[in-house]
Amino acid sequence: MVTIKDVASAAGVSTATVSRVIADKPHVSDAVREKVMAAVEQLGYRPNLVAQNLRAQQSKILGLIVSDIQNPFFRHISRAVEDTAHENGYSVILCNTDENPDKEKMYLQLMQDQNTAGIILSPTKRASREFERILKLNIPLAVIDRRVADFDIDNIVTDNLFLAEKITSHFCENGYQRIAGLFGDSSTTGIERHQGYLSALKKAGRNALKELVRFIAPRELTGYEAARDLLELAQPPDAIFTSNSLLAVGVLLAIKEKNLSIPGQIGLATFDDTSWAKLVTPSITVVDQPAYEIGQTATEMLIKRIKDPSRSARKVILKGHLIVRQSSVRP
Amino acid sequence: MVTIKDVASAAGVSTATVSRVIADKPHVSDAVREKVMAAVEQLGYRPNLVAQNLRAQQSKILGLIVSDIQNPFFRHISRAVEDTAHENGYSVILCNTDENPDKEKMYLQLMQDQNTAGIILSPTKRASREFERILKLNIPLAVIDRRVADFDIDNIVTDNLFLAEKITSHFCENGYQRIAGLFGDSSTTGIERHQGYLSALKKAGRNALKELVRFIAPRELTGYEAARDLLELAQPPDAIFTSNSLLAVGVLLAIKEKNLSIPGQIGLATFDDTSWAKLVTPSITVVDQPAYEIGQTATEMLIKRIKDPSRSARKVILKGHLIVRQSSVRP
DNA sequence: ATGAAAGCGCTAACAC
């Protein structure tokens, strides 16, 4: 390994001077600068980031902790975070909690132990304890996707209530009577979306039917099972609203098995647009969260906070929009 | 920040003793051990990984460098690598090169500068130069997805030739005459799959038709454009084989726009199974690469190499299998 | 069994 010492002796200067040249600091004569540069070039010297980090008590790494990288929504988030981070000279450690608070804690711990510059987190439901700990550690934090009202934290979320209301109202307007809702059970997001769902029903003068609402793990399989269950009811739903695209896949499978026609016999709409939603027959109505923007905004805010830790916390709520396709509009 | 020094003075011992206790080394009396543990507990001490790494000249981080995290294949890989790494006490930095050799080089550089314990890489086509450099640096490396015959490197790949042959033969057996092929242009993978495609045609006594073969960027949009182009030919193909699931999405779009019926007017089959392939109408025939296994195997091999750098290099070729669905079988 | 001290590679006072 080529160290700064090697460069120094090769260039006939001190390590301090080499350090100055590398960091592009002033107070170095052009002649010396060139000599050092030549030595750097010739030896193929690269500064050791670990040593820099130990010295500076801070790394150039951001931690991105998400609940399920399989979920297309988080794929977009991670892409955005990576892009934005690299634009600003940071790298990203991506961590997948599987909605498991223990894993989340473990990763938070790891980020701390690694002197990570900052963390972007989509917390599990029971994470509030951790916030206090992180805030106490003074490690910059931005929370995405899920709302944290009671802490002084940068928070970037979708307007879940608004979008869930929009999708439910859309069903109502298209004459659907028994609208079922499948919501994630592992985050506050599901709760907010449920509220939007209820609010839309109320505005439409409908009664909320408890037997049509399920809080479940946001996975394909659980969506499939819940839908199969719903469709077996004496009075089955005539529309299903799912809280993410994984659930939608499962519901689609169940509907196909039952040979029900969409949107005639049953309507379908979901949170999150995906590549296949517009390709299936019929194409699927969705509300599209601005995932990329969320990731980008969170990263930008986090980096600003890293540079100015005393910056006051901000809440950003991004709207998103409804994309009406075939699955929710009766012919 | 609580350091080892704080613990030492709190316990009334030296830092060396604390270090021994933390690392579970022998030659510490039970009494002292307990005293130290108590202090650790009481102060909430956590060893600083950065300092450990500087000292040990090695971190517990693996770098995973893939060409496109949007590609479901790499999503499975990354899940597998993460899982396996954490089982073995390692963390993972995920990096996305976008098939860009410059980005790849940048990340490789970063991994080196960070003292990363090892790297799992799906190289871009022009990466061979880099291999030599990495090997020279003695940083353990496992290459996945793409074959590297001419270097002494751990290499875990799918049997692309075999699978491409299988899918093409399947088309032939089902009476398709003009079988088009869309291959990625940014890796050796596309080349191998093209060879399998040719080989199957030959075995079936067919002529290869050059105008039906395209080497393109493996993305949805390019797949869409290429398919639209193919379908405009005076003699269009009656089947299309795509080299990954992103391309398949684009092709599906183009076929739908043309209002062609699958599998009657045109057959379709692709590399990589996805959640939607079995849901669309008709469901899509695929060859499923053992993505999770590839990631898992690569990680296990990498960790073995980290522990024993003199271990001889291995090539592992995993087969995968054909899943026949509706899109390639005429009624 | 325990401690003192050197040093991993780097930067930033401070001195000249």
Place this chain on the structure above:
DNA sequence: GTGTTAGCGCTTTCAT
């Protein structure tokens, strides 16, 4: 403008 040196937090000889 340049060099000397201390020290970031940790581990590991080498003494005792």
